[in-house]
Amino acid sequence: MGGYGDVQLLRDDGLRLDGRKLDEMREVQIEAGVLPAADGSAWVKHGLNVAVCAVYGPMEAHPRKIQRQDRAVIDLRYNMAPFSTSDRIRPGFNRRSREISKVTAEALESVVLVERYPRSKIRVEIEILSAEAGTRCVGITAASVALADAGIPMRDMIVGVASGKVEDTVVLDLDKAEDNYGQADLPMGILPTTEEIAFLQMDGDLSVEEFNLCMEYNMKAAKEIHEIQMDALRRRYESKNGGA
Amino acid sequence: MGSPVGRHGDKEMTGAKEGAVQRLVTPGEAIGASSGARAGTGTLKQGDNIISTKLGYAKENNGVLFVEPIYSAYLPRSGDLVVGVIESVRNNLWFAEVNGPFNGLLPMSLAPWKVEFGAAREHMDIGDVMLARVQEVDEAHNIVLTMKGVGLRKLKEGSVLELPVNLIKTIRENNEEILNILKEISDCRIIVGDNGRIWVDGDPANITTVRDGIDLIKSMGHESNVLSSIQNYANERRNN
Amino acid sequence: MVEIVSNLLRQELANLAAADKRIDGRGRWESRDILLETDCLYNAEGSAKVTWGDTIVYAGVKFEVRAPWPDRPTQGSLMCGAELRPVAALKYEAGPPSPESIELGRVVDRGIRESGCIDMDSLCIIPGEKVLGVMIDIHVLSDQGNVFDASALAAIAALKTAIVPAERFDIGEDYPLQVQKTPTMCTFTRVGGRYVIDANVEEETGGEERVHITLAEEGHLHSLQKGLKGTLTPAEFAEILEVAQNRCAELAELVKSKEA
Numbered sequence: 001m002g003g004y005g006d007v008q009l010l011r012d013d014g015l016r017l018d019g020r021k022l023d024e025m026r027e028v029q030i031e032a033g034v035l036p037a038a039d040g041s042a043w044v045k046h047g048l049n050v051a052v053c054a055v056y057g058p059m060e061a062h063p064r065k066i067q068r069q070d071r072a073v074i075d076l077r078y079n080m081a082p083f084s085t086s087d088r089i090r091p092g093f094n095r096r097s098r099e100i101s102k103v104t105a106e107a108l109e110s111v112v113l114v115e116r117y118p119r120s121k122i123r124v125e126i127e128i129l130s131a132e133a134g135t136r137c138v139g140i141t142a143a144s145v146a147l148a149d150a151g152i153p154m155r156d157m158i159v160g161v162a163s164g165k166v167e168d169t170v171v172l173d174l175d176k177a178e179d180n181y182g183q184a185d186l187p188m189g190i191l192p193t194t195e196e197i198a199f200l201q202m203d204g205d206l207s208v209e210e211f212n213l214c215m216e217y218n219m220k221a222a223k224e225i226h227e228i229q230m231d232a233l234r235r236r237y238e239s240k241n242g243g244a
Numbered sequence: 245m246g247s248p249v250g251r252h253g254d255k256e257m258t259g260a261k262e263g264a265v266q267r268l269v270t271p272g273e274a275i276g277a278s279s280g281a282r283a284g285t286g287t288l289k290q291g292d293n294i295i296s297t298k299l300g301y302a303k304e305n306n307g308v309l310f311v312e313p314i315y316s317a318y319l320p321r322s323g324d325l326v327v328g329v330i331e332s333v334r335n336n337l338w339f340a341e342v343n344g345p346f347n348g349l350l351p352m353s354l355a356p357w358k359v360e361f362g363a364a365r366e367h368m369d370i371g372d373v374m375l376a377r378v379q380e381v382d383e384a385h386n387i388v389l390t391m392k393g394v395g396l397r398k399l400k401e402g403s404v405l406e407l408p409v410n411l412i413k414t415i416r417e418n419n420e421e422i423l424n425i426l427k428e429i430s431d432c433r434i435i436v437g438d439n440g441r442i443w444v445d446g447d448p449a450n451i452t453t454v455r456d457g458i459d460l461i462k463s464m465g466h467e468s469n470v471l472s473s474i475q476n477y478a479n480e481r482r483n484n
Numbered sequence: 485m486v487e488i489v490s491n492l493l494r495q496e497l498a499n500l501a502a503a504d505k506r507i508d509g510r511g512r513w514e515s516r517d518i519l520l521e522t523d524c525l526y527n528a529e530g531s532a533k534v535t536w537g538d539t540i541v542y543a544g545v546k547f548e549v550r551a552p553w554p555d556r557p558t559q560g561s562l563m564c565g566a567e568l569r570p571v572a573a574l575k576y577e578a579g580p581p582s583p584e585s586i587e588l589g590r591v592v593d594r595g596i597r598e599s600g601c602i603d604m605d606s607l608c609i610i611p612g613e614k615v616l617g618v619m620i621d622i623h624v625l626s627d628q629g630n631v632f633d634a635s636a637l638a639a640i641a642a643l644k645t646a647i648v649p650a651e652r653f654d655i656g657e658d659y660p661l662q663v664q665k666t667p668t669m670c671t672f673t674r675v676g677g678r679y680v681i682d683a684n685v686e687e688e689t690g691g692e693e694r695v696h697i698t699l700a701e702e703g704h705l706h707s708l709q710k711g712l713k714g715t716l717t718p719a720e721f722a723e724i725l726e727v728a729q730n731r732c733a734e735l736a737e738l739v740k741s742k743e744a
Contacts, residue, residue, distance in 0.1 A: 035571070035626045036538035036540075036628055037538070037572060037573045037628055037685075038571075039315075039317065040315070048526045050526070052571070052625055053571075054571045054572075054625075054626075056570075056574050057317070057345070058317060058345045059345045059574075060345050060346050060347075069384065077569075077570065077578055079569065079571075081542070081544065081621065081623050082544065082546070082567075082619070082621035082623075083527060083528035083531065083542075083544025083545070083546055084525075084527055084544075085527055086527055086652075087546075088546035088619055088621070091565065091581070091621070092581075111271075113288075113297060117385075118383075118384055118385060119345075119346075119384060119385060120345045125570050125571035127569065127571050127625065129525060129542060130525055130527050131527065132526065132527075148270055148271050148298075148299045149299065149315070150315065150317075151298060151299065151313050151314065151315040151316040151410075153271070153297040153298050154271040154272065154297055154298075155288055155290065155295065155297060156271060157270060157271055157272050191272065192272070193272040193273070193274075193295070194272075194290070230270045230273070233268075233270050234268050234270075237268060237299075237314055237465060238268065329488055329490045331488050341488060371488055372490075372491055373490050373491065373492045399492065401495070402496075403492055403493070403496040404490060404492055448496070448499050448500055448503055448505065452505075452509065455507075456509075
């Protein structure tokens, strides 16, 4: 976390700078099936974050060394487009995107029925086009919709959502200022039906009580985003006429 | 040609007669109680519920709950008729790309010709298209193909169209009703592979007629009125 | 991943060409529908999304303040890069930028740079000390044929709608980037023995060499590139250049319709 100086993040009326209540998330919009070249795809706008995800496969796992005899592997790349942040990002993998790619792939392997496809891989490509705090969560939400769209079997959907702490107060879904100047950030990948946690990271400073409140907020938000995911998948086929 | 086997339950026995609105479900969604019903394809038992593991339509047949998926990748099964493209050739075997996760292996002994060791390329080379059957799929998903059988051969003319495997079922429904309409209006020879590939042979203009029809089916996805749309399309063609 | 090309596809493309037809029913010099959207990326100073048939490309413009090159103390700089990441198609693999990505970025870069559409002296803030660098990044999300023309269109449209964030750099008030010309690209692909414009994915797969022509509205050539295995004759080039003149003029009009 960026540390907390004299930046005011909560208004005198108790609301946040953008007018949200403490347990209110930013607006989320989802579309399924937006990329004609992919087997499955999704577009997610969460606040000012925009993520697009493509899924290809299952296909034979290459290179051989990543192949597993008993299950499929998720071959995932999380990537931020050079123009996605206010300072341009040099193209290519960096340590941050590698780490996020690894734990996101493992989170998805926990919900996809990978044992159905031995020796295979399922390629998941997450591209962040616009970033405004919380992109790893938006990527998880998008990947889940894209996997369902690709017909990949899963035992649940998965939703990415974060809570954190600003000015010693727990808030849901940090925006950019709150992320930069807040005291803690707890991103999670939640299975909305079973309430299991498949993705978990945290940095900053949280008491146990604060953590529990973050968890409560995240669970609540996961259910809301799950509804939007399901709506996107249904809309794609109920009024469907053409690909993208 | 292979009979239209319902992959996810027998359509004739369940689908049409109910007439109820089909319920579109997403992975993780409960589609019924696990007591009493059995979990069929596209579903899992989870606690007290049977849940869907796929995006698709929830259905029931004789106490078995199953989900008919909207989109599925091709997973080969023994007996499938497939349209493949030769990807590599060895002295005594061919590898063919069959639209699945793994290439199919065609040994010299299952080819329709008498092949001298080392002369495989003279019969089929890289890029050649063939009609084969899946002889065997082992546990590790290795696929053995055969070209011994009536009609199995190298395809020297025509073109190959693609359609998601779940829609292959749609065009074969009701004694291949849609397929027969396409054959009638185009005067083309059409062979439908189980692997989502359709071989069409005829005049270039007639192949285009089939291609446009297949594109129409692709764009309609899983809508219930695919048949009537194809009938309208056919009427337009007949009037031209 | 090397794509295998089915011999039936090559044969069909040749048959269609002989009958002066294309696989998706278009005419030789007929393009797929193009949808151009601008100002669509929140964090970019200029942006465009091009949906060209089933091909989807984004371009975003960013600026930086930097020291000028010693030999050009009053000139800013321009850089255009492209990424054909694995999101765009099954055939693209992860790893360092592929030769295809680099070629795409450089061909688009040359067309924009050499048209002189940006006066490099106008990017000077303090001679010898501070100049603006303009960076265009092209991001291909879906490759279903003709990513070159779609990328060039997205790049010039993003550039033409870019706002220099001068306040953020402490050099005055924000202002629109001055772009004097509208270079656009028209790509010709040999399919079934003859050239067509705007090849789709099947035509690219079963086709041969391609020629990229970038023209600005005055009709001058600013960038050429021949890619892939194959040759062409001067007579063929004369024919496609004439087609490119009309085509690029139409594309330039499309870009101009998005300018404020």
